[in-house]
Amino acid sequence: MSRPQFDPATYDAQLAEKAARLVELLAPFEAPEPEVFDSPREHYRLRTEFRLWREDGQRHYAMFEQGDKHTPILIDEFPIASRRINELMPQLKAAWQASETLSFKLFQVEFLTTLSGDALITLAYHRPLNDVWQVEAEGLAAKLGVSIVGRSKGKRIVIGRDYVTEQLTVAGRVFSYRQPEGAFTQPNGEVCQKMLNWAYDVLGERTDDLLELYCGNGNFTLPLATRVPKVLATEISKSSVNAALANLDDNGIDNVTLVRLSAEELTQALNEVRPFRRLAGIDLKSYNFGNVFVDPPRAGMDPDTCELTRRFERILYISCNPETLAANIAQLQDTHRIERCALFDQFPYTHHMESGVLLVRR
Structure with missing residues (x-):
């Protein structure tokens, strides 16, 4: 696959290349034709990070080619980022240009926005932050209508909230999500919404229970x-666990037990290799598991966790790396077959793709 470039006119061709690549990877497993979910061509990315580059006495937003930290690409707008980010970029730049307090040793800016219009800006400094900085940052947050997090070595100052609130609609119901600063969230909100609706449809209405690994927020x-x-549900990141618990409470969902364990640790618990204090009071044998949902990191599932999923009648797998997805399916193909698969274009104009499969017992 040739290296993609940002060009909305070529988007359809780039998406077709990705679909062909997914078909090729899943061909050994006799997968059905993938359902393909496209992305908005512009303004789809809800979070982004910029280094700042000093030139002609001013700091500018900058990005770098991979592997080259010395040749900045100076930018004033970023068409793949959300419209909210593009609105905030020049306003924030004008603010630091007008204030030595805000600009002094500022080296990185992160934007986190949502489809529902919420926004948080993180400002990172190579110096301590003091009360004078906080007063100016509070004024800036009020002027821009955002929350601000200031970061320096060993210190974090929150003005407003340290999270944004997203709203996503699945099967006609609106779900509210707290997305914390610094924690992982899906960057493409429109495609994330399509992923959620696909997974909801594929799972279907069930009378058995669900095990979820890597649940995030x-x-x-x-x-x-x-x-x-x-x-x-299991998740190892403490900040993600706290966000997930808040999200369950905010949405009035009370049939989920969430434990802070890695997928590998839960595998050991279900295999009765050893007990875990965090599972105290939870009767694993009381669950009637028929389905497992996994959304692992790029490395995919480790071999033991992959073997654990083999126990289930149905495996619903969302993957951010089709190569490791294919490797995991290869381990499972003697007992499970692919019934449905999908491509979600979370990352237009890049080689990356998100995919999903439903594996059912043969």
């Missing part, structure tokens, strides 16, 4: 929990 947990009697 509850992105999939919330809608999928409405399809089953009970969910046991």
Whole structure:
């Protein structure tokens, strides 16, 4: 696949290349034709990070080619980022240009926005932050209508909230999500919404329970929990666990038990290799698991976790790396077959793709 470039006129051809690549990877497993979910051509990315580059006495937003930290690409607008980010970029730049307090040793800016219009800006400094900085930052936050997080070595100052609130609609119901600063969230909100609706449809209305591994902030947990009697969900990141618990509470979802364990640790617990204090009071044998949902990191599932999923009648797998997805399916293909698959174009104009498969027992 040739290196993609940002050019909306070539988007359809680039998406077709990705679909062909996914078909090629899943061909050994006799997968059906993938359902393809496209992205907005512009203004699709809800979060982004810029280094600042000093030139002609001023700091400018800058990005760098991979592997080259010395040749900045100076930018004033960023068409792949959300319209809200593009609105905020010149306003923030004007603010730091007018204030030595805000600009002194400022080296990085991060924007986190949502489809529902919420915004948070993180300002990172190579110097301590003091009360004078906080007063100016509070004024800036009020002027821009955003929350601001200031970061310096060993210090973090929050003005407003340290999270944004997103709203995503799945099967006609609006779910509210707290997305914390610094934690992982899906960058393409429109495509994320399509992923959630696909997973909701594929899971279907069930009478058995769901095990979810790598649940993050509850992105999939919330809608999928409405399809089953009970969910046991796991996540290792403490900030993501806290966000997921808040999201469950905010949405009135009370049939989910969330434990802070890695997928590998839960595998050990289900295999009765050793007990875990964080599972105290949870009767794993009381669950009637028929489905497992996994959304692992780019490395995919480790071999033991992959073997664990083999126990389930149905495996719903969302992947950010089709190569490791294919490797995991190769381990499972003797007991499970692909019934449905999909391509979600989370990352237009790049080689990356998000995909999903439903594996059912043969």
